[in-house]
Amino acid sequence: MAFMHQFGRSKSVAKRSKKYLEEALYKRLFKDGSSELSIRQQLNQFLKSSKRVYKWEVDHSLKILRHRNRYYPALKVQDPYSGGVQEKMFDTSCMKKGISTLSESMAERGMNKTVSDKAIHLDLIAKTRGITAAETYFVDLPEALKNHLTYGALLNCYCKELMTEKAEALLEKMKELRLVSGPMPYNSLMTLYTKTGQPEKIPSIIQEMKANDIMPDSFTYNVWMRALAAVNDIFGVERVIDEMKRDGRVVGDWTTYSNLASIYVDAGMNEKAEKALKELEKRNACKDLSAFQFLITLYGRTGNLIEVYRVWRSLRLAFPKTANISFLNMTQVLVKLKDLPGAEKCFREYVSGCSKYDIRIPNVLIGAYAKEGLLEKAEELKEVSRRRGAKPNAKTWEIFLDYYLKNGEIKSAVECIKNAISTGRGDGGKWIPSTEIIRKLMGHFEENKDVEGADGFVEILDKAEEEVGAEVFESLIRTYAAAGKISQVMRRRIKMEKVELSDAVKKLLDVISFE
Numbered sequence: 001m002a003f004m005h006q007f008g009r010s011k012s013v014a015k016r017s018k019k020y021l022e023e024a025l026y027k028r029l030f031k032d033g034s035s036e037l038s039i040r041q042q043l044n045q046f047l048k049s050s051k052r053v054y055k056w057e058v059d060h061s062l063k064i065l066r067h068r069n070r071y072y073p074a075l076k077v078q079d080p081y082s083g084g085v086q087e088k089m090f091d092t093s094c095m096k097k098g099i100s101t102l103s104e105s106m107a108e109r110g111m112n113k114t115v116s117d118k119a120i121h122l123d124l125i126a127k128t129r130g131i132t133a134a135e136t137y138f139v140d141l142p143e144a145l146k147n148h149l150t151y152g153a154l155l156n157c158y159c160k161e162l163m164t165e166k167a168e169a170l171l172e173k174m175k176e177l178r179l180v181s182g183p184m185p186y187n188s189l190m191t192l193y194t195k196t197g198q199p200e201k202i203p204s205i206i207q208e209m210k211a212n213d214i215m216p217d218s219f220t221y222n223v224w225m226r227a228l229a230a231v232n233d234i235f236g237v238e239r240v241i242d243e244m245k246r247d248g249r250v251v252g253d254w255t256t257y258s259n260l261a262s263i264y265v266d267a268g269m270n271e272k273a274e275k276a277l278k279e280l281e282k283r284n285a286c287k288d289l290s291a292f293q294f295l296i297t298l299y300g301r302t303g304n305l306i307e308v309y310r311v312w313r314s315l316r317l318a319f320p321k322t323a324n325i326s327f328l329n330m331t332q333v334l335v336k337l338k339d340l341p342g343a344e345k346c347f348r349e350y351v352s353g354c355s356k357y358d359i360r361i362p363n364v365l366i367g368a369y370a371k372e373g374l375l376e377k378a379e380e381l382k383e384v385s386r387r388r389g390a391k392p393n394a395k396t397w398e399i400f401l402d403y404y405l406k407n408g409e410i411k412s413a414v415e416c417i418k419n420a421i422s423t424g425r426g427d428g429g430k431w432i433p434s435t436e437i438i439r440k441l442m443g444h445f446e447e448n449k450d451v452e453g454a455d456g457f458v459e460i461l462d463k464a465e466e467e468v469g470a471e472v473f474e475s476l477i478r479t480y481a482a483a484g485k486i487s488q489v490m491r492r493r494i495k496m497e498k499v500e501l502s503d504a505v506k507k508l509l510d511v512i513s514f515e
Contacts, residue, residue, distance in 0.1 A: 021046065025057035026064050033356070036428075039065070062120060115145050119153035126157040148179040155185055159192040167192055183209065183220045190223040199227035218250055222259045229263040237263055254283040258294040270302040277307075287318040293329050300333035308333055309342075324350075324358040331364045340368055351388075359390035366396060370403040378403075394420045394431040405437070410444055414457055421464045432464045442475040449483035468497065474505045480512040487513050 021028060028046060032038040113121075118141065126134035138146070138154050151174050158167040171189055174180050186205050193201045206224055209216060216224075221244050228236035241260060244250055257280035264273035277298055284291040292315040299307040312330055316322055327350040334343040347365055351357075362385045369378035378400070382392055397420035404413035420431045438461070445454035454476050461468050473494060480487055490513040494501065501509065 019052050021049075021051040021053050021057075024060075025053045026061040029061055029065070059117075062124075066120070066124070115147055115149050118145055119149040122150060122153045123157060126161075131157055131161050131163070148174070148181065151177075151179050152184055152188075156188045159188040162192060162196055164192060164196060180212075181214070183214055183217050186214070187217070187219050187223060190220070190227070194223060194226055194230070199230040202227035215249055218253050218256050221250065221252070222256060225259055225263060229266065232267075234263070234267050234269070252279075252283070254280045254288065254291045254294075257283060258291070258298065261294075261298050265298060265301045273298065273302055274304065274307070277302075281311075289315075289319060289323065289326065292318070293326065296329055296333055300337055303337065305337055305339060305342075308337070322350075322353070324354070324356075324361065327354075328358070328361050328364065331361055335364055335368045340372070343368065357385065357388040357390040359385055359393050359396065362390065363393070363395050363399065367399045370399050375403065392419070392423065394423050394425055397423065401433075401437070405440065410441065410453070414441065414453070414460065417457075418460050421460060430464055433461075438472060439475075442472060442479075446475050446479045446482060449479065451479055451483045451485045454479045470499045470501060473497065473499050474501060477501075477505050477508050477512060481508045485512065489513075 025046065029039050029042050031042055122134050122137055125137050134154065134157050138150060141150060151170065155167060155170050155174070158170060167189055171180070171185055174185060180186075186209055190202050190205055193199060193205075202224060206216070206220075209220070221240055225237045225240050228234075228240065237260070241252070241256075244252055244256075257276045261273045261276035261280060264270070264276060277295060280291065280295060284295075292311060295311045296308055296315070299311060308330075315326060319326065327346060331343050331346050331350075334340075334346060343365060347361065350361055362381050366378045366381050369375070369381065382396060382400075386392065397416045401413050401416035401420065404410070404416060417433050417437075420433070423431065425431050441457055442454065444450070445457065458468060458472060458476055461472065477490065480490070491509060494509065
């Protein structure tokens, strides 16, 4: 049965027949929220159905998923032997069985894929399976499909993975094949140099672009300005802006002036920063939410509370149904400006209209309360959030952990670590306390000859880390020795963990452990 109306030109879904999905695909995918699990469940249901969709829906859905860094929900783990689509967790064992993206599923069911689709697919493979798999996919492409789009996608992957040598070699290959006709490949390489601390390489790339009559775009100017700012050449940054204005072919958009304002703020030139922010506002005629967010953040960094509130009012008028991320950003800015009453008022506005409680927002206030020593208010807000369905996340426990450590409440600090490990990170990864925190706690137990506390803490760490490490076990052994305690299992445990001890600690182990 046909699955796609692949040549459908209309972008209206209102009048299509019952053979089609009753709503646009991207709306279906985000129907129950934007978490990876909910998107994956909706995608599973869609792929198992016999409903048709237009190609533009698939393209738009993939664009949104990529924009929101939801790469795995676009993947379907498929058993090649059964041919059936199965919902699985995206662990290594599943990936070995064969992974296909949403675009792969569509191709299997009749949708023609353009070279642009292939380039997007290559990018998805790199993000989900790794760069080696992306390289294999590229090599296996027919020669006719190896053009500036697919080469550019692979180059971008190398740049994102900070693989300088491969990126430089591939760009040279693209030049040989005459596949470099625009600024994008150069932009990718300049971004790589910026991230790897090589801003001095960027001016020569700009000169090469000019020599080859490749016109820079606004992104090029932004990267160029950042490179000059990295070497504290503020006058150079201003020359770039002047050159862009003189050239006239590229009109600086709001991101250009957001970038410029940020550079001025970093340099402590707040007056110039605010002038740049006024230019930013002039270029935000389309009322871009991100532009409002940058304005609030950057005015906050200049310390201008009046302008922060003015832009916030403009944002609220432009977006009456204000997104959680906007409330989060505003609350963070107000807390940094030490306007706690204003942050509390903003939070109340959020609570009065929110459909789904977002723990990140109360976390900002919880952190502010804890920093001010208002533990009762922090605890109260944590419990109110829990009752509203927003359980404490790892960040919540980190806030309380920091408070308890600063106040010497070790038992409570260890309990926070236990809770954070149990909760895990939002992306499904493990939460692990920093080396500094582990050292501080183990040092406390050692100093106080607290064998029970040290043992309990190491047991908690065991649940978070595959290898606790020699430093922790050496401190544990020293704690036993300081307390004059004996352990019948320590030597066996050290052997099982394959820990290499220093000679000094080996002698202590002989004292405290026997079998």
